[in-house]
Amino acid sequence: MFLNVLAAYGLKEGECTIRAFGTGLINRTFKISGAGKEYILQQINNEVFGQPAFIAENADVLAAWLSDHFPEYLFVRSLPAHDGKSLVYDEEQGYFRLSPFVSGSHSYDVAEASQLAYEAARQFGKFTKLLSGFPAGSLHITLPDFHNLSLRYHQFETALIQGNADRIEKAKESIATIREFRYIQELFEKIRHDPGFKIRVTHHDTKISNVLFDKDDKGLCVIDLDTVMPGYFISDLGDMMRTYLSPVSEEEKDFSRISIREDYFRAIVRGYLGEMKEELSEAELRHVVYAGKFMIYMQALRFLTDHLNNDSYYGARYEGHNLVRADNQITLLQRLTEKETVLNELL
Numbered sequence: 177m178f179l180n181v182l183a184a185y186g187l188k189e190g191e192c193t194i195r196a197f198g199t200g201l202i203n204r205t206f207k208i209s210g211a212g213k214e215y216i217l218q219q220i221n222n223e224v225f226g227q228p229a230f231i232a233e234n235a236d237v238l239a240a241w242l243s244d245h246f247p248e249y250l251f252v253r254s255l256p257a258h259d260g261k262s263l264v265y266d267e268e269q270g271y272f273r274l275s276p277f278v279s280g281s282h283s284y285d286v287a288e289a290s291q292l293a294y295e296a297a298r299q300f301g302k303f304t305k306l307l308s309g310f311p312a313g314s315l316h317i318t319l320p321d322f323h324n325l326s327l328r329y330h331q332f333e334t335a336l337i338q339g340n341a342d343r344i345e346k347a348k349e350s351i352a353t354i355r356e357f358r359y360i361q362e363l364f365e366k367i368r369h370d371p372g373f374k375i376r377v378t379h380h381d382t383k384i385s386n387v388l389f390d391k392d393d394k395g396l397c398v399i400d401l402d403t404v405m406p407g408y409f410i411s412d413l414g415d416m417m418r419t420y421l422s423p424v425s426e427e428e429k430d431f432s433r434i435s436i437r438e439d440y441f442r443a444i445v446r447g448y449l450g451e452m453k454e455e456l457s458e459a460e461l462r463h464v465v466y467a468g469k470f471m472i473y474m475q476a477l478r479f480l481t482d483h484l485n486n487d488s489y490y491g492a493r494y495e496g497h498n499l500v501r502a503d504n505q506i507t508l509l510q511r512l513t514e515k516e517t518v519l520n521e522l523l
Contacts (some may be wrong), residue, residue, distance in 0.1 A: 178194065178206075178217065178266075178269070178272070180266050181217070181264050181266050181269065181272045182208070182217075184257040184258055184259075184264045185255065185257050185258070185264070185274050186258060187208065187210060187211075187215075188210075191210050191211065192208050192209065192210035193208070193209040193210065194206050194207075194208055194217075195207055197216065198283075198385070203218045203219060203220050203221050203402070204218065204219040204221075205217070205218050205219075206218075206219075207277060208274070213276075214276070214277035214279070215255075215274050215275065215276060215277055216274070216275050216276075216277050217272060217273075217274050218272065218273050218274075218275075219269065219270060219271070219272050220263075220270065220271040220272070220273065220402070222270055222271055224319075225318055225319065225402060227316070227318065228263060228271040229263060230316035230317070230318045231263075231316075231318050231401070231402050232254065232261070232262045232263040232273065233316060234315050234316050234318065234401070234404055234405075235253060235254060235262070235401050235404075236253070236254075236262055237314070237315075238251070238307065238310065238315075238377070238401070238404065239251050239253040241307070241310050242306065242307070245306075245309065246306050249306060249397070250278070250396055250397040251397065252275050252276065252278060252388075252397060252399055253275065254273040254274060254275050255274045255275060255276065257274075278388055278396065278397075280390060280391055281388040281389065281390060281396055282388070282389055282391075283384075283385050283386075283387065283388055283389065283399075284384050284385065284387075284389070285384070285385050286384065286425075287384045287419070287420040287440065290437070290439045290440050290442070290443040291393070291443065292384065292389070292393060293384070293416070293420045293440050293443040293444050293447070294443035294444070294446055294447040295387070295389065295393065295394060295395035295447065296382070296384045296387040296395060296416065296420075296447070297413075297416055297420075297443065297444045297445075297446075297447030297448040298395055298447035298448065298450055298451055299387050299395040299396075299397060299398050299447075300379055300382050300387070300398055300412050300416065300448065301412075301447060301448040301449070301450065301451030301452040302451045303377075303379060303397075303398045304376050304377055304378060304379070304409070304412065304451075304452060304455070305451045305452055305455055307376070307377040308376065308377075308455055310377055312375050312376050312377045312378075312406040313375065313406055315377065315404065315405055315406055316405070317405055317406070318402060318403060318404075318405055319380075319403060319405070322380060322403065322405070323380060323407060323408075323411045323471075323474065325360070325361050325364040325470060325473070325474050325477075326361055326364060326365055326368075328361075328474050328477045328478055328481070329358065329361045329477060331477075331481050332354065332477050332480065332481045332484075335480075335481045335484040335485050336351065336484065338485075339481075339484035339485050339486075340484055340485070340486050343483060343484050343486075343499075344484055347480065347483065347484065347499055347502075350480055350499065350502055350503055350506060351480070353506050354476060354477060354480060354502075354506065357469075357473055357506075357509060360466075360469050360470060360473045361473070363466065364470060367408065367410070367463070370459060372457045372458070372459030372460065373408055373409075373457070373459060373460055374408075374409075374457065374460070375406045375407065375408065376406070376407065376408070376409060376455075377404060377406070378404070378405060378406065378407030378408065378409070378411050378412050379398060379401070379403065379404055379411075379412050380403035380404065380405060380407055380411050380412065380415070381400060381402075381403045381415065382412045382413075382415040382416045382419070383415065383419045384419065384420065385400075386398055386399055386400045387399070409452065409456060409460060409467070410463060410466065410467035410470050410471070411467075411470075411471065412448075413444070413448055413464065413467040413468075414467035414468050414469075414470045414471030414472070415471050416444050416448070417441070417444060417467060417468030417471065417472070417512070418468060418471040418472045418475060418505075418508070420440050420443075420444055421436050421437055421440050421441060421444075421468065421508075421512070422434050422435060422436065422437070422508055422511075423435060423437065426475070426479075426501050426504050426505060427500075427501065427504070428504055429500055429504075431503065431504060431507045434504065434507045434508050434511055435511055436508075436511045436512055436514075436515045436519075438515070438518070438519070438522065441519055441522065442522060445464060445522070445523065449464075464523055465512070465516050465519050465520055465523075468512050469509060469512060469513065469516075472505055472508050472509045472512060473505075473509055475505050476502050476505035476506045476509060477502075478490075479498045479499075479501040479502035479505060480498070480499070480502035482498045483496070483497075483498035483499045483502060
């Protein structure tokens with residue numbers, strides 16, 4: 177299956193057990209067991225990540241910097257192949273990397289308890305805090321404009337001109353609501369020009385499955401560093417709010433089940449700001465709730481845009497799938513906005 181790739185790391189396929197691992201949608205992940213050791217092998221999706229070498233180079237320089245400055249921090253870095261490189265290329269199967277499996281660790285797909293949300297938020301905050309002295313601008317951009325809300329809004333407007341006319345007509349209520357929330361994008365433009373907002377080393381994909389936990393459910397470290405790039409804190413904090421606050425996911429069709437759990441909000445803020453409060457400026461601290469609005473709005477835009485463009489990016493498992501997802505996120509945004517005053521008081 178991966179004969180040449182494993183051989184590049186000195187492993188023999190016949191002596192290894194290989195099984196699919198995790199629930200990631202972009203890269204293919206496998207757990208390799210052999211010779212008394214366990215590894216994680218990932219096949220990088222180079223249709224999404226056009227420059228896989230950028231991912232490897234970013235991880236290598238961060239690993240070296242953390243090793244010099246915070247050697248006690250658990251940073252799961254890729255192992256070098258025989259040629260000394262942390263990325264292996266196979267002509268038939270593409271790009272791969274191998275890392276050690278962290279013994280005794282596990283992860284979650286869903287934030288099942290507020291304490292887990294706290295631990296995850298603390299780990300993402302710690303990651304950015306420890307790297308506060310690293311020159312963020314020296315990192316490669318692995319996904320250009322990934323969290324550029326202004327670009328996402330422009331793509332939405334383009335879809336209204338060039339997209340499926342029938343879908344545009346049927347989604348007019350969703351379109352109108354998205355336009356009502358455009359102030360979120362306008363505020364993002366102000367943030368981009370505000371010196372009070374610092375560019376930092378940012379993870380950009382802070383779902384709970386990207387945190388490893390120990391046997392006592394204490395956070396160990398963050399993983400899946402493909403999207404680590406220069407960015408604003410609102411990306412990381414906002415994505416945690418988007419994915420932890422509601423008891424149901426973006427796939428939920430019954431919008432009455434969507435809500436904002438205040439105990440989860442407290443947990444996220446306590447965990448993240450417990451590490452990052454001294455790092456953030458006064459201007460940034462005033463935009464904690466905005467971070468959630470920013471990420472939820474962007475995802476609503478992306479789902480709705482894809483629906484109008486005939487599901488060309490995300491695909492769809494049923495007719496109207498991306499419109500359901502968009503309306504789900506719009507509802508979540510409305511619920512967050514309704515509670516904004518209460519949440520700011522909690523802060």
